[in-house]
Amino acid sequence: MQTFLQFILNALSLGSIYALMALGLVIVFGILRLVNFAYGELIMVAGYAWFALQGPGWPWVLLAVGAVIAAGVVSVLTERVAFRPVRSDSLNAMLVTSFAVSTLLQNSALLLVSPRARAVEVPSVLNNSIEFGGLRLGVNDLVTIVVCGAVLLALGALLRRTTLGIALRAAADDFRMLRLLGVRADKVIATAFAISGVLAGVVGVLWITRIGAVTPTVGAAPLLIALIAVVVGGMNGLAGSIVGGYLLGTLTVGLQLFLPQEVLAFRDAFIFAVVIIVLVLRPQGLVKGRYSAERVA
Amino acid sequence: MLAINGLQVRYGAIVAVRDLSLSVAEGELVALVGANGAGKSTTMAAIAGVVKPSTGTITFLGQSLRGRSSEAIAGLGVALIPEDRGIFPSLTVEQNLRLGAYLRRGQKDLGKDFASVYRRFPILAERAKQGAGTLSGGEQQQLAIGRALLSRPKLLMLDEPSLGLSPTMVDRMFELIDELHRDGTTILLVEQNVRRTLEIVDRAYLLTNGRLTASGTPEQLRREVDIAGAYMGGRAAAAGDISEGRTG
Ligand SMILES: Nc1ncnc2c1ncn2[C@@H]1O[C@H](COP(=O)(O)OP(=O)(O)OP(=O)(O)O)[C@@H](O)[C@H]1O
Ligand SMILES: [Mg+2]
Numbered sequence: 001m002q003t004f005l006q007f008i009l010n011a012l013s014l015g016s017i018y019a020l021m022a023l024g025l026v027i028v029f030g031i032l033r034l035v036n037f038a039y040g041e042l043i044m045v046a047g048y049a050w051f052a053l054q055g056p057g058w059p060w061v062l063l064a065v066g067a068v069i070a071a072g073v074v075s076v077l078t079e080r081v082a083f084r085p086v087r088s089d090s091l092n093a094m095l096v097t098s099f100a101v102s103t104l105l106q107n108s109a110l111l112l113v114s115p116r117a118r119a120v121e122v123p124s125v126l127n128n129s130i131e132f133g134g135l136r137l138g139v140n141d142l143v144t145i146v147v148c149g150a151v152l153l154a155l156g157a158l159l160r161r162t163t164l165g166i167a168l169r170a171a172a173d174d175f176r177m178l179r180l181l182g183v184r185a186d187k188v189i190a191t192a193f194a195i196s197g198v199l200a201g202v203v204g205v206l207w208i209t210r211i212g213a214v215t216p217t218v219g220a221a222p223l224l225i226a227l228i229a230v231v232v233g234g235m236n237g238l239a240g241s242i243v244g245g246y247l248l249g250t251l252t253v254g255l256q257l258f259l260p261q262e263v264l265a266f267r268d269a270f271i272f273a274v275v276i277i278v279l280v281l282r283p284q285g286l287v288k289g290r291y292s293a294e295r296v297a
Numbered sequence: 298m299l300a301i302n303g304l305q306v307r308y309g310a311i312v313a314v315r316d317l318s319l320s321v322a323e324g325e326l327v328a329l330v331g332a333n334g335a336g337k338s339t340t341m342a343a344i345a346g347v348v349k350p351s352t353g354t355i356t357f358l359g360q361s362l363r364g365r366s367s368e369a370i371a372g373l374g375v376a377l378i379p380e381d382r383g384i385f386p387s388l389t390v391e392q393n394l395r396l397g398a399y400l401r402r403g404q405k406d407l408g409k410d411f412a413s414v415y416r417r418f419p420i421l422a423e424r425a426k427q428g429a430g431t432l433s434g435g436e437q438q439q440l441a442i443g444r445a446l447l448s449r450p451k452l453l454m455l456d457e458p459s460l461g462l463s464p465t466m467v468d469r470m471f472e473l474i475d476e477l478h479r480d481g482t483t484i485l486l487v488e489q490n491v492r493r494t495l496e497i498v499d500r501a502y503l504l505t506n507g508r509l510t511a512s513g514t515p516e517q518l519r520r521e522v523d524i525a526g527a528y529m530g531g532r533a534a535a536a537g538d539i540s541e542g543r544t545g
Contacts, residue, residue, distance in 0.1 A: 163402055166392045170385040177383030180345055182371035182400040182448065 005135055007257055013141035015249025016148030017206050021222050022229035022241035023155070024199030029235065030172035031192050033091055037098040038078055039226065040219025041105035042197050046071040046204025047214030048109060051118050060123045068201030074105070075197025079190055087189075109216035117213040126209060144206050151202055152242070155195070159238075164191055228271075232278050234285025243287050298323045298483055299344070299452055304353035306336070306343050313339040314507045317353070321452065321485055326478040328486045328494045331504035337487040338380055340504070341454050344485075345377040346370040357452065372400060374451030380460065382441040386430025390421055390440055393429045397444030407447075414443040417473075435466040442473070453477070454485045459493075471497060495519065 021043075028036050049070035053063045082101050086093040126140045159165040164187075170178045171188045179185055207222060208214050225248065226241075233244020251274055255267045263270075278286065299321040306314040314336040321327045329337050342348045344355055346367035355362040362370055385393050394414065398407055415422035418439040424432065429440060438458055445453060455474065459467040467490070475497045478484055488494040495501060495515035503511040503522060511522045 163395060163399065166388060167396060167399070169387050170392075170396055173385040173387050174383055176347060176367070177379065177385070178396065179367045180347070180371055180377050180379070180383065181396050181444070182368050183396065184368045185366070 002135060003257070007253060009137060009141050009145075010257075011246075011250040011253040013138075013144045013249075014253050015246035016145055016152075017203055017245075018225055018229050018249045019242045019245025020148055020151060020199050021203050021226035022233065022245040023152075023238060024196040024203065025223075025226045026230050026235070026238060026241040027168075027199070028192050028196045029230070030238070031168070031175065031189060032083075032087070032094065034083070034094045034098065035227070036196070037095070037223065038101035038105060039196065039200060040221075040223030041102050042071045042075050042200035042219070043204040043207060043222050044105065044109060044214065044216065044219040045074045046201040047120065047208040047218055048113060048118075050205060050208060051113075051120050051214050054121045064205045067205050068198055071201030071204055072194055072197035075193045075200065076190055079193035083193075084186070084189075106216045106219075113216070115216060117215045119213050120208055122209045122212055140210065147202065147206065151199070155199075158195075164188075168192060168195075228275055230285075232275055232285060234287040236285070237287060240285050240287035244285070247286070298325075298358060299485070300354075300356045301340075301344070302354045302356075304340070304343060304355065305351050306339050306348055307351050308348075312507060314343070314350075314504075317504070317507075317509055319502050319509070319512070321483060323483055324481055325500065326474070326484045326486065326498045328488055328498040328501040329504060330488055330491050330494060330501055333489075334506075335504040336507040337504055338456050339507075341377055341379075341456055341485070341487060344370075344454065345375060347377075371448070374449075375454065376445040376448050376450035376452070377454045378441045378445050378456060378458065380456040382437050384429045384432070384437045384440055386428065388429055389426050390429050390432070391425040393440055394421070394444050394447055397447035400448050410447055410449070414446060418443050434461050435463065438462065438466070438470065446477075450482070452483050452485065454487075456487045457489060458486075459488065459490055467493070 024042075025036065025039050028034055028039075046067040049067040050063050053066045078101050082097050083094060086097050126143065129136045129138045130142070131137075159169055167178060167183050167188055168191060170183075171185075171192075175185065175188075178188065203222060208218065211218070226245075229244035229248045230241050231244070232247060233242070234240030248271070251271055252267070255270050256264070259267060259270065301320070302318050304314055304317040305312065317336075317340060319327075319329070329340060331337055339348060343350045344357075344362070346362060346365055346369070350363075357370070357373055357375060360373065362373075365373075385396070388396075394411065398410070401407055401410075415425075420436055421440055421443055424436065429437070432440060442455070442458070458474070459470045462470060471490075471493050474484065474486060478497070486494065486498065495518060498515060500514055501512065501518055502509055503518065511518055513521070
């Protein structure tokens with residue numbers, strides 16, 4: 001029982017990070033059909049922003065907010081500077097652009113900071129745990145679950161209640177029609193990138209405080225995880241990416257916990273095996289979405 | 298209000314509309330009729346800025362629409378209800394309507410307009426919180442029209458509003474268009490149902506294979522053209538040189 005509750009907690013915690021990662025990727029994909037390979041670098045930006053802000057002894061919240069804003073701003077900038085000019089070209093042009101942006105950001109970190117890992121100061125309370133009915137609850141996990149839950153709720157409210165949020169969902173349905181109603185494509189796309197960047201920022205803060213360090217390639221693993229979660233959950237909708245994220249988190253934690261010691265090193269191979277089985281059985285992903293195949297110029 | 302001169306639109310090698318000139322005056326209800334593939338939807342798409350004309354001018358309220366994005370043209374007061382209705386299935390009925398009022402967001406008389414749309418289409422009020430994708434074809438058409446009206450368009454363009462509707466709904470649709478016209482809305486209407494259309498419009502243009510072949514008042518058209526013949530002829534000709542797979 002104890003192990004099981006522990007498992008649930010860890011799965012929820014990792015799953016909610018994965019869900020946010022996937023969401024940030026899918027929110028742009030839904031509108032532009034673009035898999036933004038520079039997404040991982042936004043997570044890296046959040047990490048370096050945290051690294052840059054630490055030191056003067058500012059409150060943790062301030063560092064976190066600063067990191068999230070940095071990722072959001074960089075995301076919007078990449079849209080404005082790199083993606084917008086090639087938007088009317090082929091989808092391939094955008095894909096290549098996203099690789100270029102990814103490399104550019106990574107190399108900037110290499111040059112401006114260092115190829116070596118930089119330690120980030122992690123709030124010591126995160127490493128504590130609370131004893132609760134014989135259960136050890138890591139503060140880290142609790143914070144992650146609460147933060148991700150709050151972000152999901154806030155995003156849900158934004159997409160459901162605000163006009164811009166509604167427009168964002170409409171854009172994934174039928175961008176041409178949305179423009180016919182007078183909604184500027186640039187504005188919707190910039191908003192999508194802003195949300196994507198903020199999500200990457202939140203993920204970045206949670207991820208980097210887990211690892212305790214930031215490197216130029218720190219975004220590679222989250223990007224891969226997000227991609228897998230999205231593909232498993234279903235490319236065509238926000239719900240799919242959330243489901244995929246939680247599922248992947250649960251799977252990872254479950255294998256970590258229940259695999260025999262000898263094969264633990266092959267955990268990721270098991271994960272990929274499950275992913276492949278899911279895709280063989282349901283190539284469209286677990287959750288059926290309704291994004292159309294069209295994209296906006 | 299709207300003046301088109303020498304319009305040509307092509308899709309790659311296909312010339313969908315050639316040397317088309319037409320005009321719509323304020324308060325007028327004008328129809329564009331013709332067989333499948335004649336270029337009616339393309340003409341509307343060109344006006345709305347969805348496709349770019351290769352030659353020709355389109356002016357609306359004295360301003361050239363050349364090079365303007367479809368959102369900018371919508372901002373000038375042109376509303377297009379496309380053939381496929383363009384309902385957002387992920388949104389509720391109410392959210393669809395809200396986007397219709399996007400250009401007027403923040404205006405205080407919006408509540409009144411929402412109320413009047415709901416009065417005109419009671420089913421939309423009933424289904425306000427329901428997913429728009431679950432509506433029937435007729436209900437979706439009402440939603441599309443209600444949504445377009447909420448922007449208070451200066452020119453309303455309807456592309457085959459009666460397409461796929463039951464006979465009763467078709468009746469209602471023609472009544473509604475007639476009513477909107479009487480209320481002073483300027484309308485450009487594309488229809489396949491020529492007989493019904495000629496009963497309500499001020500003027501009509503007949504399009505055959507991308508060219509204007511006749512125009513005038515309903516009386517003139519009925520007198521001068523064998524509408525049924527033009528239709529069948531157009532259709533036969535169209536079948537000869539176009540293939541399937543249009544997006545309309
Ligand atoms: N996206 C497109 N790409 C290529 N050709 C197209 C495209 N859209 C329309 N066409 C072609 O342009 C011509 C005019 O099409 P259009 O949709 O304007 O006709 P229409 O008069 O609206 O016909 P219908 O009554 O069937 O709706 C047709 O020959 C069609 O095949
Ligand atoms: Mg058509």
